[in-house]
Amino acid sequence: MEACMRSRLIIVCASVFLVSACGGARTVPATHGKPVSEAPAKGNAAMQQLRAQAEKGNVEAQFALAQAYDRGREVPIDKVEAVRWYMRAAEQGDAFSQYLLGNNAWNGTGMPKSEQAAVQWWQRAASQGFAPAQSSLGRTLVTGGQGVSPDKMQAYLWLALSAGQGDQEADQQRATLVEQLQPDQLAQAKRLVKEWKPARSRAVLSRSAP
Structure with missing residues (x-):
């Protein structure tokens, strides 16, 4: 998962020229009384460009902006704002964003805690072949959760698919x-x-178009 994250962030940074945001830690600029969600873009050309691209619907920019708020890169950490941008990218079919929204829903981070919503987001990402989401979905379906019925055959499906992509933990759970x-x-x-x-997904289709 971490390797996938690093690879994705390299692509994002190159595509939107966000070199400074991918470097070392920097001092977060003062907000001067403005809401946290509005403050980061001021005085930072890279962030202004990133936000502009995200507002236009660029999936990679939306994901990068969500990551910036999620991890505090060049902006104060704002989990609610991170979720908002993950949501924008996820609704366009971005599997990574869908997976992270599932994690946030499961933990109640930046959005109401809901195991049912988590499973729904993981399902969308897993259906595209995203291994971490397949693993999370499979593990959850073994026993079920709040608002989620157990389904061991579906659990086997998702664990086996994740294991087929090299997830050793998923393979062990499948064997059990x-x-x-x-x-x-x-x-x-x-x-x-x-x-x-x-x-x-729509996002994959748009990126693969000539």
């Missing part, structure tokens, strides 16, 4: 789950894995 399934259930779960195909 095998012992909890009846032979016919296991056969059906394996068939689901074999027949599964990733969905293509």
